[in-house]
Amino acid sequence: MSNADVNIKHPLELDKPRFSIKKPEIRYDKQGDLTDDARVQTALKHFVRDFGAVAATYMESCIHCGMCADACHFYEATKDPKYTPIWKLEPFKQAYKREASPFAFFYRALNLKRKVTVEELEEWQELIYDSCTMCGRCTLICPMAIDISSLVGMARHGMFQAGLVPHELWAVAERAEREGSPLGANADVFKDRCEWLADDHEVTIPVDKEKADVLVSMSSIEIMKFPESIVATAKVLNHMGLNWTFRTDGYEATNFGMLSGNSQWQKDMSMKLINAAIACGAQLLILPECGHAYGAMRWNGANIYGKPLPFKVRHISEFLAGNIQNGKIKVKKIDKSLTFHDPCQVSRRGGATQAPRDVLAGLGVELREMEDTKGMNWCCGGGGGVVTIHRADAIRYQAFQIKMKQVDNTGAEILATSCSNCRQTFDDCQAHFHWDKTMQSLLELVADNLVEE
Known part of the structure; x- marks a missing residue:
């Protein structure tokens, strides 16, 4: 189905599938009691x-x-x-x-x-x-x-x-500061989820190892909506035979303190990851498929810490690319066409533009680039906390039609990205427009096509 075949109504005429926070009966777009x-x-x-x-x-x-x-x-x-x-x-x-x-x-x-x-x-x-x-x-x-x-x-x-601050964005930021996660995936929830995922998928998912070479973080969207990402991470790192762990004292990579504008909350969220990595002696902190998590830690982490970080920080796509190229991750070929959506904060703002393409080259797909690709790729419209704000739905859906046209024009069989927030936005807009495209995870594509020795 092409974009022209989609019966697009004005956004206000359509139902609005929501993110996670229910629309309040009364809007509170002011916080506190200042004059x-x-x-x-x-x-x-x-x-x-x-x-x-x-x-x-x-x-x-x-x-x-x-x-x-x-x-x-x-x-x-x-x-x-x-x-x-x-x-x-x-x-x-x-x-x-x-x-x-x-x-x-x-x-x-x-x-x-x-x-x-x-x-x-x-x-x-x-x-x-x-x-x-x-x-x-x-x-x-x-x-x-x-x-x-x-x-x-x-x-x-x-x-x-x-x-x-818009009510919903303030609410998720405040919850992250208070509970450790903007979507309620606190340490106990995360640990329980890892345990049942390990049982269901028969994969080892280490949590709270005292010492590990690699600390892995996740985004709240992955934990709550795309838990397969946790399994995919474990499959890849176990495939490599690495000494790695999740830590309940530092697992949440999303940083709504940064998105909402609270510098202290941003620091608090970043320091949990930094302290957890130091505590287990990690040499590498792997960031998940989350755009703003990449910017918050990769490019702001040392400033927040006040000195150079004592470990390397890499986005999962960078980690996958390097280890596919050096042969430590062995993958099967995918004989299909694919188009890749560049997450703004990872690619344009972060500079990790080539890494996912190196991963896709290793997977052997026929990469069909969108018009205005790589650093100039159009945003999905949900980043920066916008996807959490109910009153922004109408304009967000309008803007997403640019993305729909980009994708449809490639004619690719598979649509993939390396950001769970983008993935969430695509899922929401797919339901809204009854679109026939489903966003897939770059990490999960790798995990599903590992060559077991």
């Missing part, structure tokens, strides 16, 4: 506080060319100028001009930049959270090399401190 004035001051103060010379240069460099608009899937789907990526930072740009720019005194004295209001921040909440996955496509296309995605992350820090 409106205090919310504004807090948001802008924390935004400006994060500024360094590079960020200040970004704010001064925009030439208003509009190229970032054409790079954004939300703008492309709606053609609404408010979704222009750089516009999403307008209140914070005003704060910078008034408070931190070289001419801040004159801006304040002459009132050249008006004060931001709480109503404006409430309006911008949709732009900062609901319609930005921080995918980095706008950053890549910007002729002035403005890292818009990072600036949106800074804006989220301010919004969180001001208590202006």
